[in-house]
Amino acid sequence: MENLNIVPYLDIVPYPNSIRFFDSYTNLRAIDRRKSTNIISDEIVNPEAYRLQVKKDRFLITSGGEAGKFYAQQSLLQLVDSAKRNGGRIPLVEIVDEPAFEYRGFMIDSARHMIKVEDIKKLVDAAALLKLNVMHWHLTDDQGWRIEIESYPNLVRVGSVRNGSHFGHDHVDGEYSGYYTKAQLSEIVEYCAARHIRVIPEIDMPGHMIAAIASYPEVSCTGKQLEVESRQGIFPDILCAGKPETYQMIKSVLQEVMEIFPSQDIHIGGDEAPKKRWKECRHCQALIQRYRLNDEEELQGWFMNRIEEFLHENGRRAIVWNEALNSGLLNEGITVQMWMDRKKLSADFANTGGKVIISPFFHYYTDYPYGMTPLNKTYKFDPILRQINHDGADNVLGVEATVWTEHIRDFEKLSYMTYPRFAAVAETGWTFKANKDCEDFNRRLLTLLPMLKARGIEAADPRDWNPNLWRRLCETLGFYRKTLTKDMIFGYK
Ligand SMILES: [Zn+2]
Helix, strand or coil: CCCCCCCCCCCCCCCCCCEEEEEEEEEHHHCCCCCCEEEECCCCCCCCCEEEEECCCCEEEEECCHHHHHHHHHHHHHHHHHHHCCCCEEEEEEEEECCCCCEEEEEEECCCCCCCHHHHHHHHHHHHHCCCCEEEEECEECCEECECCCCCCHHHHCCCEEEEEEECCEEEEEEEECCECHHHHHHHHHHHHCCCCEEEEEEEECCCCHHHHHHCHHHECCCCCCCCCCECCCCCCCECCCCHHHHHHHHHHHHHHHHHCCCCEEEEECCCCCCHHHHHCHHHHHHHHHCCCCCHHHHHHHHHHHHHHHHHHCCCEEEEEHHHHHHCCCCCCCEEEECCCCCCHHHHHHHCCCCEEECCHHHHECCCCCCCCCHHHHHHCCCCCCCCCHHHHCCEEEEEEEECCCCCCCHHHHHHHHCCHHHHHHHHHHCCHHHCCHHHHHHHHHHHHHHHHHCCCCCCCHHHHCCCHHHHHHHHHHHHHHHCCHHHHHCCC
8 A cells, every 4th residue: 555645643543554644634613424424435445444534524434344434433533532632623634544464353361360241341442443353262271161051061160160369479269260151252242243353262272171171071181080270380181182072072162152153263272282191191092093193293283173174164264373383284274373483383384375363472462561571562573473485474364462361360450461562463463564653653552541541441551661671670570470380380290
């Protein structure tokens, strides 16, 4: 898209990609809503693209589809809000805009700590304002199963309750429980759809499944009764890949997941799955023999592929975390979400035609304190990784910011940690690299804060966004002291 004349003072986040400025102003009082139009036109190809004109006496919006129409309105809302703070003065402009990436996501972890439905709606409202279009919902983990499944009732009866929360050196005694009913989940799906946000549910497997194993011990290798995990970390007990009971349960769960969530993409996890139990399990080893697999890593690839095929038969697609690439045998059509990838397998995957979503933990995980991940570090990250070549760049679907909630128990802290860093990822997702400007982004955020507040989001104080070196050191050390235990470093037995 042609970059006509970027003026550095339109208060819009994410920043529009093309702005023609007419060097003149009008006033909100002069705008006649009856003369204003908002139409969808075939001339604009991308359904997310739009053109917004501020004329002397009217606003004119043309868009490529319903989503583009919605995004034009979000830009206009911000322009009008800014004008109100300037006595109604609003510049005459023509904005021609479309996103840099088709996938612009945010992930919330409801497994470690639940987020109330009304609070999720606040996050969705803020995301909509920033033109994010995916809410990735991490609904199950070792520490809790949060999605009602009728065919396996113990998943919530047993799996949604844990005895205490002992995350790192953070200790809270007492029972912690909760789950979302199907009605609540559907309510969120509809709420998001009205704001052009699709909800991608995640059922993380074969690791991070202790809550499910505690509910149905027959799906693990040992069959031992476990308790829903109250500690943080990576645990050796995972789903048994060799027992039919596992596939029965997972298919049943996914069947119900697909009934609740219309999203074409379903996230099936695949991260942090230690192979200790599989090495000692006769069912898993028998499967390795039967299918002539080389090792347990390949068994994980085989497992993820079987689940993907089930989704595929039902017209859906699978997303997996990048560890699932370790096997080297993922089915075609699986999307990979990169979060920690020292071997750069995600880049190779993109270069050879695979679709990837970029969520580097060092830049996009907002559960880390600002001292570890300052706003500007999040903002400046380029999702087209150095190892990705020209063709591979087309396979980067987009970006996703995440928030993991082991150390986030209330919405106040969640708002503080996620905003404004979610906004930084939103701008990277929408605004072309050449149009991004970190300093101007920080300035524009100041004008966005009241709008976030009106949506129930208390963002971090601007003084906390980019701490100085001393504070960075203190916050980083403090974070490790709070979270790292011996078991987390050396592994649970
Ligand atoms: Zn097994």
